[in-house]
Amino acid sequence: MFENVRCLCGKIMKSTIEVGWNTTCTFEDDKLNCAFVDGIGKFMINDALEISTLSANTSLSILSGFGINDGTTLEVKKVFVGLEEVMDLLKQSMLSKTPMTDVFLLKQKEINTKAIIAKPLNVMFQSDTKRVDLDLFVRKSDKKILYAVAKADFLDFLFSFLTFPMGSVVELLGGSSSIGSIDNIYKSVEGLYHIDPEKLERSMDMLLHPKIASQHGCENQLLQIEEKQETISISKCSHCFKKGIADMWCRHGLDRAKLSLINPKFIGTDTLEGGRFIKDSMVFMITDELVVEPYSQISCISYLNKQCVSFRDIEERSVTVGGQEALSLLYASLTSKTALASVFCQSSRKRTQR
Numbered sequence: 001m002f003e004n005v006r007c008l009c010g011k012i013m014k015s016t017i018e019v020g021w022n023t024t025c026t027f028e029d030d031k032l033n034c035a036f037v038d039g040i041g042k043f044m045i046n047d048a049l050e051i052s053t054l055s056a057n058t059s060l061s062i063l064s065g066f067g068i069n070d071g072t073t074l075e076v077k078k079v080f081v082g083l084e085e086v087m088d089l090l091k092q093s094m095l096s097k098t099p100m101t102d103v104f105l106l107k108q109k110e111i112n113t114k115a116i117i118a119k120p121l122n123v124m125f126q127s128d129t130k131r132v133d134l135d136l137f138v139r140k141s142d143k144k145i146l147y148a149v150a151k152a153d154f155l156d157f158l159f160s161f162l163t164f165p166m167g168s169v170v171e172l173l174g175g176s177s178s179i180g181s182i183d184n185i186y187k188s189v190e191g192l193y194h195i196d197p198e199k200l201e202r203s204m205d206m207l208l209h210p211k212i213a214s215q216h217g218c219e220n221q222l223l224q225i226e227e228k229q230e231t232i233s234i235s236k237c238s239h240c241f242k243k244g245i246a247d248m249w250c251r252h253g254l255d256r257a258k259l260s261l262i263n264p265k266f267i268g269t270d271t272l273e274g275g276r277f278i279k280d281s282m283v284f285m286i287t288d289e290l291v292v293e294p295y296s297q298i299s300c301i302s303y304l305n306k307q308c309v310s311f312r313d314i315e316e317r318s319v320t321v322g323g324q325e326a327l328s329l330l331y332a333s334l335t336s337k338t339a340l341a342s343v344f345c346q347s348s349r350k351r352t353q354r
Contacts, residue, residue, distance in 0.1 A: 036203040047100045049093060049181040051188035053195065079104045094180040123174040123327060130222050131322045132157060136344060137300075140315050145340045146307060148286045149295055152278040156220035157326065158290070159277045161333060163217070165210035168225050169334075172327060178335050215261050218277060222326035288340045290333060319344055 042054040044062070052058050068074065079085070085103060092099035092108065102108040135149045170177045170186045177183055189207050193200045200207070217227030278284075283295040285303070293299060304311070321329070325343060332339035 036207060037199050041199070045100070047098045048184050049099060049188070050184045051192065053192065077104075092180065093182055093185070096180050099181050123172070123176075130220070131320045132220065132222070134319050134321055136317045136319060136340070138315050138317055139309055140313050143345065145288050145338075145344060146309060146314070147288065147300070147303060148340055150284055150286060152276065152280050152282050152284075153220045154286075154321065155278045155282075155284050155292065156218050156276050157222050157321070158286070158292070158329075160218045160221040160223075161330060163212050164223075164225060164330075165212065167207055167210045168212075169330065171209060172223060172225070173331055177331070220276065222321065222323055223330065224323075286340070288338045290339050 043051055044054045044058055045051050046062055063069075063074075081089075088103045088108075089099055092102045096102050132153045133151070134154055137146050137148065138144065139146055166179075166182060167186065170179070170182060175183055175186060186208065189200065189204075193204055197204075211226045211228040212221075214228045284292055285295040285299060286292050287303070304314070319325075328343045329339060332342035336342045
């Protein structure tokens with residue numbers, strides 16, 4: 001899975017093997033057994049990406065919501081959905097409340113980041129098993145957070161955001177992530193499952209409660225998203241390996257073996273979960289916009305000069321980051337250009353009010 005990682009035999013892994021899964025779709029009782037949704041039924045998707053089963057009542061309800069009482073004002077428009085359209089729809093789904101209109105009618109390519117309107121986070125994290133320290137450097141004159149200085153454990157946590165599946169993020173944020181129309185997709189899966197469980201029975205947990213990909217977890221991940229435990233069965237056939245193919249069922253009828261995934265985050269050869277993204281001895285500077293760079297006195301002075309901040313106007317504050325702060329920081333990283341201020345200035349105000 002990871003290139004240039006040392007194998008259990010001691011050699012560097014640099015060869016590619018195609019793993020064949022024999023995933024052919026088959027018809028059984030008029031149901032297509034592939035992808036996330038079982039069956040051959042049709043669905044209706046509105047402009048906000050709310051999905052429902054196709055029916056006359058649903059259609060009339062949506063049209064009534066737009067004040068449409070007859071078909072004279074409607075037009076049927078067929079569109080082609082290729083890779084470009086899929087990518088545009090993905091971008092707009094994370095920022096827009098009307099992604100279908102933006103992509104297929106307005107043909108928007110640019111993303112309007114000013115359109116993001118974040119609601120207050122009203123989710124409480126239930127457990128605080130780990131905490132990490134963070135030093136904030138604040139401008140005294142207006143209480144603005146300029147940057148933070150942190151060790152590798154905080155960076156491990158921050159970088160772990162990049163490994164989170166979207167479904168897990170929405171779940172952590174209680175279904176109100178403020179990420180464009182993604183919340184509507186998440187709630188639609190819940191709704192469809194309750195209406196017809198058979199359609200989503202196999203993929204319910206995969207969509208609503210997904211795990212972090214195998215070997216992508218981190219020991220300093222504060223939000224306790226579970227890492228997927230994965231082993232792959234392959235054939236023992238040396239002939240198939242020489243051809244660069246490792247089918248689940250060997251074409252020569254030989255027995256299967258289990259393939260262990262090496263975790264590249266450990267220095268030695270290891271198949272354990274967890275590990276760290278950053279070396280323990282390193283220290284970093286993080287700006288309010290979550291730009292990260294190695295810490296040094298020169299980089300700090302350069303940054304303060306760019307911000308036109310006097311050294312006399314700076315004070316240092318130490319904070320600890322637990323589960324609730326971690327959840328708030330995840331939310332702020334998705335919805336704000338001043339993530340540190342969104343989390344820690346709010347916390348300071350609450351303590352002052354008490």
